[in-house]
Amino acid sequence: MIIFLVSCFFVLALVTVLCFSYELRIKVQDFFFQIIPQSKKRIQHAKNFAYELNYAAAPQQIQSHWHLQQWWILFAGFLLFASILLFAFTRPITASKVEADYLRKVDPQIYAMLDGQVLDAPPEVEEYLVQEAIAEEAAMIEQPSVMASSFNPEVQDIHTHSFSTDVPSADRKWHKMNPRYKQRLLMVFKIMREQHGYEMVLLEGYRSPERQNNLATNKNTTRARGFQSYHQFGLAADVAFKRNGKVVITERDPWAMRGYQLYGQAAESVGLTWGGRWKSIQDYGHTEYRMPxxxxxxxxxxxLTSEGQLQANNISIE
Incomplete structure (x- = not known):
């Protein structure tokens, strides 16, 4: 805006000088009077040349006007080349293309596993569905009839899901996770959906160090403080399942418990660490990428978290 105002000021000053200087007005007038006749001649030459080109395009003029017909070939070639350049420079750069280029450079392993097909993140799960799932899990905990025999017998020391009940402060933005972890997690989501029929949802991805310290006050939830958890690096997430339009968190549901076992196997197959194998606190919905x-x-x-936002940054620049 400031540049526009300054430019207007200089134009106004120039016009003012022009109006008050008789000699300058005469010079400008003579200059335009000299240009106009030359312009008329050039326009007439251009019209004549255009007419000859049009006349030469007739089939019966192939022998006599072949030298002019070459201009048509040159003009057509120029249009074709210009259209290719226009497409190349105006083609939109998609978020997937940006992330694919990034992964090819920094993580060839996951790039090879994806075969160049970067996966898109699913829509963010509604907060009220997570609240309902937590309330349902709390109700099941209060039921004394729930016995460990309903759990997968291969898993010991089953406990309540360690996801925090503080739902509003949980971050479920996929772009805040580092692409090296995010694409592995999305690949697991795809395996769970296509091979096992489980629909997965993200409960929490990136976690601030302040929230991590707050959760660490409860030793049954986590023992890692700020910057000790992979969540702060965008390299970890907590997930759950979605069944019949509802989020299922509780491990006391045999269907969900079976899903967590399959989820752990799929996660480990793409190089992630599964919290269900931990000895002290098993966290079946947790996976993390322990980046070398x-x-x-x-x-x-x-x-690492800024690298997770490279898609949005590049798309906004275009």
Missing amino acids: GLKKTAEMAAL
């Missing part, structure tokens, strides 16, 4: 050489610092957390 990761330094758990605030600077590294900021870097």
Whole structure:
């Protein structure tokens, strides 16, 4: 806006000088009087040339006007080349293309597993469905008739799902997770849906260090403090299932417990660590990507989570 105002000021000043300077007005007038006749001649030449080109395009003029017909070939070639350039420079860059290029450089393993087909994240689950699932799980905990025999016998020390009941503060934005983990998790979602018939939902992905410290006050939920959990690096997530339009969190549901076992197997097959194998606190809905050489610092957390937002940044630039 400031540049526009300054430009208008200079144009106004130039017009003012032009109006008050008689000599300058005469020079400008003579200049245009000289251009007009030359312009008329050039326009007439252009018209004549266009007429000759049009006349030369007739089939009966192939022998006599072949040298002019070459201009048509040149013009057609120019239009074709210009259209290719226009398509190349105006073609929109999709978010998948940006993420695919990123993964090809930093994580060839997952790029090869995806075979170049970057997966799109599903819609964010509605908060009220998560609230209802937590309330249902709490009701099941209060029922004394629920026995461990209803659980998968291969799993020991079953406990309540460690996902926090503080639903509003949980972050379920997929773009805040690092693509190296996000694409592995989406691949697991695809395996669960296509091979086992389970629809998965994201309960929490990125977690701030403040929220992590708050959760760590309950030792039964987590023992990791800020920047000790992979959540702060966008490399971990907690998930659940969706059945008949409802979110299912509880591990006391045999169908869900079977789903968690399958989920763990699928996660480990793509290089993720599954919380169901932990000895102290089993977290069946939790997976994380233990990136080689990761330094758990605030600077590294900021870097990895910002890499998760490269899609939105590149799309906004276009």
